[in-house]
Amino acid sequence: MQHDFTSHSADLAQPRSFPWIAHGFALGGDYSPEQWPEELWQEDVALMRRAGVNSVNLGVFSWGLLEVADGQYDWGWLDRAMDLLHENGVGVNLATPTAAPPMWLMQAHPEIATVDQFGVRTSQGGRLAWSPSSAVFRRYALRFVRAIAERYGSHPALRLWHVSNEIGNENARCYSDETALAWQSWLAAKFGDIAALNEAWGTAFWGHHYTSFDQVLPPRHARTAHNPGLLLDFERFTSDALLGHYLAERAVLREVTPDIPITTNFMVMNSPGVADYRRWADEVDLVANDHYTIGADPERHGELSFSADRARGIAGGRPWLLIEHSTSAVNWQPVNRAKSVGELARNSLAHIARGADGALFFQWRVSSAGSEQFHSGIVPHAGADSKIFREVEQLGATLRALAPVVGSTVERARVGILFDWESASAWQAGNKPTRSISYLDLPLALHRAVTARGIAAEVVRPQDGLEGFDLVLVPTLYLAAPGVAEGLTEFVRGGGHVLVSYLSGIVDEHNRVITGGYPGAFRELLGVRVEEFFPLFEGESVTLDTGQTATTWTELLRTEGAEVLSSYATGELAGIPAITRARVGAGTATYLATTLDAAGIRSLVDDLVALAGVAPVADVDAGLEVTRRVSGDRSFLFLINHTDASLTARASGTDLVTGSVHPGSVAVPAGGVVVLEEDAR
Amino acid sequence: MQHDFTSHSADLAQPRSFPWIAHGFALGGDYSPEQWPEELWQEDVALMRRAGVNSVNLGVFSWGLLEVADGQYDWGWLDRAMDLLHENGVGVNLATPTAAPPMWLMQAHPEIATVDQFGVRTSQGGRLAWSPSSAVFRRYALRFVRAIAERYGSHPALRLWHVSNEIGNENARCYSDETALAWQSWLAAKFGDIAALNEAWGTAFWGHHYTSFDQVLPPRHARTAHNPGLLLDFERFTSDALLGHYLAERAVLREVTPDIPITTNFMVMNSPGVADYRRWADEVDLVANDHYTIGADPERHGELSFSADRARGIAGGRPWLLIEHSTSAVNWQPVNRAKSVGELARNSLAHIARGADGALFFQWRVSSAGSEQFHSGIVPHAGADSKIFREVEQLGATLRALAPVVGSTVERARVGILFDWESASAWQAGNKPTRSISYLDLPLALHRAVTARGIAAEVVRPQDGLEGFDLVLVPTLYLAAPGVAEGLTEFVRGGGHVLVSYLSGIVDEHNRVITGGYPGAFRELLGVRVEEFFPLFEGESVTLDTGQTATTWTELLRTEGAEVLSSYATGELAGIPAITRARVGAGTATYLATTLDAAGIRSLVDDLVALAGVAPVADVDAGLEVTRRVSGDRSFLFLINHTDASLTARASGTDLVTGSVHPGSVAVPAGGVVVLEEDAR
């Protein structure tokens, strides 16, 4: 696949040649000089040079320090910081700092803040308190965006506009009266007339019939669960309202600085969260993602890989930027685990292996005050003479050695995993047969089983097309958008292989159950008909006739054309099929009706990849994460060792960091990373 | 006991001959044609005929679909549904659909909704949001009730008015200013002058002295526990306020349709809940109950039996109707377990065995949209070709075979279990010695031990009289209403046997502790005096000198006339009596001062039934639930097998379903039910 050397957005006046953020892979992070005396800035840039930092996010949250009173600006310190960074060869992703309304604005206009479902308005003291539906906030924000764009639009340090920060993270789901009006307008635009809304949501249930759009309130506090259709649309509205704010800022920026690319930082693993990032991605010039591991998760490197594949999927396969991650501990988990020696590099390079063109950290220098005073950074409280700074320095050296990789993209995988924000949101909306299943569970488990075999996967939205795949996994794709079942069926008829799991195709785009038997949308393709769900309690399990163990979810299933691969041997449903397969056209459609344990998942994936004839990226020892980036006829193998022992990959090439030549096999030390430029294949 | 062939309420103009709901046992459920296209209605009635459905609850929640704007009615669809049902021989329990105020009403009058103790008003989107103290809501509701009564009062399908739905389930305990006024009026009516209230509640504590009724607010948010007397009266007020709404609707219905019986569906196992159903029962023409099992409870069939006995107790021994239960899973539990094969029939028939004259389900056809889209029904999403529909069909056949049982009542038991809403409410009101004891724990445990021996029990309010009992169990009857201790004492003197447990007779009707030693009200009868409570922590246990194990609750007890049956052998209270017995007149009064495990409870019950000479309903294997209904000189034995093995009852008669004659003994298959018309005894 050829690399797209231009920025993403079609309407950028002067498409920038890649890489526009930095020469080579981007390294750096959020820089907050405003928190420190200016005499320390010289030390900062000296250390940046030492570590190879070439890119910083600047000005995030600094609105109140720049617009010091209504309409009164103080640009001095930012002027000096921009100049200093430029002099030191550091590119700037300049924030429109709208994530933090100034205190004078919060005081003058408390009504800009979000209101929760109980009617409580957010007060000052956090961040992102503003409602995207607040007209007053929008007016102030855009005035400031124009001012900062006019001030710095032609500054030579400027590489990218970083719009606001993690939009939606703390200002999602506003329930205010002003938001209610925006919600009603959104509904009117979507449905046209109220009868269509009543039909879509099935408001005959509980007599929730509306006779005009102005009767429809946000899902405020009620003593029973809200209508699932309403809840799902409120998530969509919220995503659109937040995106609307981004678009409003973008319009000002585009007008003032038509040549400067624009993005905003996503949090793709907050999914379902409130942002339909796959749709947002169409509006940014570069997909930029924030990712933080959960220290208590022993499989966190698997979750990271999934996140990176998903970020690439959202970016449509194009390069993307890891715009925030952490050097070590964060500050918001119950116990904030520090990263082990080497984990920082493994994390950064795993993102790059999966398509990131840089690895930025929050933040440069750890704050001594404020809410995040214990969030790790590049320069810890203890200073640069520290494990962390040395690891970042070493990462900088590694990235420089990876210069040949710059401009490459990840080799397109033959396995697709369908993952959809709408589906996740629908599953979360309202009362469900069980609360023991999170939408991420099965996608993560399947991704882990696939990548553990050295096989690459794309994490994509069902609507993005299945071209090029041999095997498509459809884990708990609860909502079947129009056309998805048809697309899958066509894929299978044409020789593709598909695995569909329980809780897929259950509801339509309005979160209404598709009747006639589960999994409604995929029933015909799969040749099964599920009469009734039999969720299991925590601690309950049943055995399959293959000896495998199942928990959490079982179903009363009848085949209608499919063959039975395995059945329950114990429990309420003994004798009922648990895994089935239908042959359809030139392909197969496998149905998984139960929650297998990790061994069962591995075994099922083994069977499927054999069926589809999918080969691993390379022949590697278990425990070695392997991916390939390609650029023209050059190819680069990333090998990441997550174990405590040295592991081997059967591959030939040159280690880009050490320069060693490996004919036939390469050993990757415990906890280490090797990037091999492969011999021509 | 002779069956009461007329409706319950004395003021029904034309007492209806039983059964008025249906010919034979009622079978059916909530029917919501308004949720489906009319072309499906023909399939519905065809399926109803196939399954033997003869009774539906219609129009629940359909206010907004009938009064489409303020004072503007659209009866068309309901006219057609009523006619169609009538043509197909299905009787209608027509709802006054006030459980769901129309959206136009919620929009015009948001002040009709309940307000919680934090001042948050319920918004739209659930059900039953209205406050029973809202004058505006009352006016709109009664206008609609009159309209629907006038429209359908003489429709031939109409059998029963189903007033609103589960009143109190989501609109209990309103704390609004309008409610405060109603509360103050209620208090003024109850106490007459404020000094009496101060005395009753003991407001000298913490200086909570009131000088006028208008100072007394509902128990809104405070940072310490409220006065227990106030809390208990607020529960009583809430029950009365909700009942008041029912009575207001009833008055309109009675005026317009004096010949149509009226009820509202109770939820007796929500107890304590907020409804004193024993008092409500005096106001309905037929006690109708909703019952849902908790899937995670392995003893749920025992809880069901208790519920059914309690419903019969509330109905004063007269027939009652199971107006809602589920065919399989519900949707509001954390994991919604499906019912096993046969469980639907066992559940339905267990209710009928204990006096129900029908078994209706929520609902006919499972909704595809709305908050309950995953609540099971008679026709699942998968359609009629399904386990559930077939089981309902089979139940219909069984019920037709049980025609001879129609008109019978449950044989009066000789064991009474005292259970009281006021007592439960008092125990829940305020800080208590332990939070580890729920009011249902011991009543359920005793009921289970009694019925496990094949012995029948009545679950009755203490004030309902003890006539006819040989043994009365008094589990944690925390509040002793005036006269209860005297009644029990008289019962014992006359030769009755009584078991009183810990936490009985502790407080008077104002939730004030009766001083002088626990259990104050029953101390003299029992011949004991408890100085101090010694609750145990979770995981703690002590051993009795009988070898039994006790947990949760122990007491520092001194006998004053009673003999000691067993004492603690270990722990803080080693040597102190745990179970005592006093001989009083011709009877005995046993006191249980601690929480026994199941074996201990069984052993205690064995001892008591032997003492009282109570015989089982029939001689059956353990695991077989047995009850008897009688009608004139005919008698019917219901045998329900809750185990995985065939079990035997030593009884002679004819199986009403199969027609087989069983001389001397009958085998009940695993999971099965046999109804035997007994040979003349």
Next chain:
Amino acid sequence: MQHDFTSHSADLAQPRSFPWIAHGFALGGDYSPEQWPEELWQEDVALMRRAGVNSVNLGVFSWGLLEVADGQYDWGWLDRAMDLLHENGVGVNLATPTAAPPMWLMQAHPEIATVDQFGVRTSQGGRLAWSPSSAVFRRYALRFVRAIAERYGSHPALRLWHVSNEIGNENARCYSDETALAWQSWLAAKFGDIAALNEAWGTAFWGHHYTSFDQVLPPRHARTAHNPGLLLDFERFTSDALLGHYLAERAVLREVTPDIPITTNFMVMNSPGVADYRRWADEVDLVANDHYTIGADPERHGELSFSADRARGIAGGRPWLLIEHSTSAVNWQPVNRAKSVGELARNSLAHIARGADGALFFQWRVSSAGSEQFHSGIVPHAGADSKIFREVEQLGATLRALAPVVGSTVERARVGILFDWESASAWQAGNKPTRSISYLDLPLALHRAVTARGIAAEVVRPQDGLEGFDLVLVPTLYLAAPGVAEGLTEFVRGGGHVLVSYLSGIVDEHNRVITGGYPGAFRELLGVRVEEFFPLFEGESVTLDTGQTATTWTELLRTEGAEVLSSYATGELAGIPAITRARVGAGTATYLATTLDAAGIRSLVDDLVALAGVAPVADVDAGLEVTRRVSGDRSFLFLINHTDASLTARASGTDLVTGSVHPGSVAVPAGGVVVLEEDAR
């Protein structure tokens, strides 16, 4: 040490000779005659005489019963109660009953109540609902205080003013608009100009820059953690606001009754709570403390000892009064455990052993109504013929036998444990590296290890001076106030020995991290530099090379001059030092970088007391709590046996209760207490 025979406060007009509360040790408690018919009062005083009660707290919460309407007083019952108590030789600590605003006042002025961070105003029904920043409340309260002071100021029963009750327990942290104004004034007074506040709190973070004090709101609901500096100052403001109310009442009382000592009851183990009691102590004439054990805590007697040592520390070593504890169960814990036989006496005497000059109980007669109807008292519901009353009677006899001890003080210990409300409050304010560490954990563990060896300790604020100590323990002293590090360093240079733990000296007085490496303030003294925190998850542990086990907390530490006492042998940090020691001047500074288990703590304390040459109070068996009170050249050994076996102390003297003479050794029976007047040493 000489006993201070005069009251604490310098400005008391007529310093009272000790003891002013009672002749001999005070015994009694809260007395609420207003809750009972007057005919019972005679029984009360008869029982008081029997038990030896000589001191009661009267009138707490009785405002509404005395000011029955705005400005209208009814003193009758209190007149009679005061007289009756005086006639029976019982001294009265008369409450200004402002803890309970009358209902007429709550009705007329609901705005006097606190508002929480969500904007919810506290309603009636609890206690202490008032905001200390309410001007209206202050006006009414002071008018009543003046009235009661004028009424009873010269009554012969009056010994002490008991101002309000547990100020701050339910009225801490008000967020109302009126409080916001007080908060802004407090900040303006503290910081002078807004730039100083911005600098102190580091408001550049998240752009929280203020341009005027009136922009700074209380930390109301936000969707992220507030600034740690703001949170800490809000705790200080809250403490000052509550103290301000006390001072306002005190001013009135001092004016009207200049000769009567004044106090208010503290809750020192609510720490951090909201009251900086060490500062409050300067404003009371006698430190009075409330203490309640947590039944579920198997180490509760250790917690009690710590509490008593802390009360003494707060009192500056002077006598103090245990003004509330319980005879047995309380009513606010999930399971309210009754006290074992003998526990009442052990608890009371343990407080006296550590400096209390009395042991009062809440309350005299257990209420039959009200929120605390199940809180134990001296006269239980069962009456005086009860275990509890008999135990109080026996305690009375013991206290009379201890007459020679009256006027003595606790011998000054050579071990100091530094404990600071500000430090605790800072640790609680905002996001931290782990939530698994409570501020009390390590202080309690060290105190337990020290006292388990029979060694006495003082629990003091760091600023109170280290004079007289040989060994100073500094457990998790998170905030290093100015001068504290210097004071410790001077102490060590002069030959003292100090143990500093992890999480000490991390932040300055503004809750800002001290940069350069942890533990910032103490780094130089300790000769270490910590780069990074490595908190452990629950269930994780590592082993030290000494074989000890560590959990919860570890650190990446480098020595800079200190020697290594032990290092991690396993885990992420294997080989990194865990305990170090620096020799500084004539002393040593030991650093503990990890959370040891109880055995590890004991071993560390053994090492430290050996190093410092600290001797035990007496040579006693393990399990025997030992303390010494001294008076001139007389000394008294308190020996409390917390085990089930008889234990021995090697000491000579006379048992004050039995009169037995013990030459060389004395056996203390299981669960018993012996007070020995020691032979001259």
